[in-house]
Amino acid sequence: MRRALIIGGGIGGLAAAVALQRVGVSVTVFEKEPAIAEVGAGLSIWSNAMLALRRLGLESAALQHGSIIERVRSVNPSNVELAVTDFAALGERATAPSICIHRADLQRLLHDAVTASSLSAVETGRECVGFFDAGATVVAMFKDGSREEGDLLIGADGIHSVIRKSLFGHEVPRFAGYFAWRGVAHEAGFDLPAGEALMMLSRGAHAGAFHCGTDRIYWFLTCNASPGAAAGSPCEARAAIMSQIDNLQVDFRALVDATESDAILRNDVIDRPPRRSWGRGRLTLLGDAIHATTPNLGQGACQALEDAVLLADAISRDTSTEHGLRAYEDQRRARANDVITQSWRLGKLLQTTNPIKVWLRDTLSSTALGQKSTDKLFTRLLCTELPSLKPSTASV
Template structure:
């Protein structure tokens, strides 16, 4: 009896993870990626305990930890550099079984692609049409036509799969601020802990990467479409906005290669009514693109991948299995997206009295209360794994 066959559209983190999960369950897979290579642009990524739980289910947590860094602690500071809240990574690990891990996106992609058969990866293959028809779905692409048992749309914010089968879906909406992302050169004495510094309508964060480098990110409340045309111009804008912020921010900016600064407007996807239609499913940003305020975009995509593979494992009724996937994933992922949007709105506050109230509330909130509030997000258990504690609903 032939193995079931899945076509995954999109070779990012979620698409590759889904391919790995299905491949290890006995599926034949192909990953269609529009770009000429399976790679990620130069920025860091934070993998929280729930993401590492998903990677553990894929058998890859150890390999990912080998190329990542665990910082001692992190937290939030005010514009003067005073701590508003702090979190100990050892306590995070104790509560949730995994640490907060930071690594370069390209390293994560390398681990994921290495876990798949080389002939399942099809770069430079743009999808032209997707249909779910009898006797099975059809995917037209640059290499011809595929007729799989299952199609997974993991093709990001502007998903072609979503556009084809969810024509009524609302367009992505601008979050109100862009993000700058950058990686420093190796530092002689990098900070041992990361932080997000909140100003008035502006934020600057940094976190530890392997090799004595730091991953830095910044936001400012600005209209969409305001990119300055070159990384060097964006670097000059960062110096203008954040060059006099509290240490170590000026030193970190000085260690950033000007040509390596990335700027992207941030968008979120209005909630979909379903993540599945027939034998086609969406995951990752194609299903629930969210702001990066919780660091959960890739984490939720990894959860999607593990859950979807669990739902279709051993079934002959793919459509019914995808309905189960939708029930398991959509409420959770959309709740995380809402929570991330709320945190972003708080972080971007600019009216001085509101900023004072925000900072005071953050300073007075006990660390234990902060960690408990994160339990519904970080305490995720892969389907089929033993549940060790009751998880609270995400609000």
């Protein structure tokens, strides 16, 4: 039986472990943190990723913890409707709904699925510092001096991946020119009909609100800034958010009021420009480690879930581990790289401060042409096919 070493116990690493165990590969996930941390805020998991969760046997559980997104209503700061995108109809075409789920809930579901199988394990407190190719195997090296040997190694260690750095050298992530505040409000007095998500497009900022499980609303707000601009204390962050949303006709204040200051996250929006090469020999990369994207399409974790299914499928089909890894990369590269490019462009449009561009953006989005182009983009992203995972008949 083949043994896979996965570096990183985030959404991508855990999903890859579930997928590989389903095709009969033994897996160990090595996570540097002392425990699988329940961090993050809401994640939109669009139809394409729900299909991936179906292949992992986790679609129903995700549905139980999340909230279905039937439509996204876009408004301007005066709360005038610009467009409505029908995700219920897109979900029917894609054969899976879209949801918003707390990242911690999704991570727990994946973690439980990994640890429920005798084929896989998660080891925390194991920080990988590098690897070497030993010919017939690959060896991961850890900070404590220990080593682990496997047939394949998957770098799922996020945007600052050490595995990626060992492969391609030091590359600084690309700063998009803005940051995002995020939070999950509990029982907020915010008027958001069931099934509806809200996007507010402003000049140099945008914001969103999504139902995210029972009595919870996930919200975010972006702000243009220079790289590394100081985050400030939680109270300063709350004050800065309040001053930005003060004049809005959309009552985001109710959401921020219903969120603990300490639970408000602030992230510089960064990505990795598309890459042609994803791996070498018995090693490949997955998730943010190779295709970190700006969050404007809400596809980062979704693409990692697609990676997981197609990686396991390729490994199960190919008699050579190395060929299987290259087949996975060939299948995933164009789509994941397209998401990076489209999301980056969308971010520029959403964050523009040019009044003419803002007017054009808002005017166009409410026309039939604008809605057709949104529908075309989301059809391409959401309506995809993913193979069912079957136990492998291939040997090393």
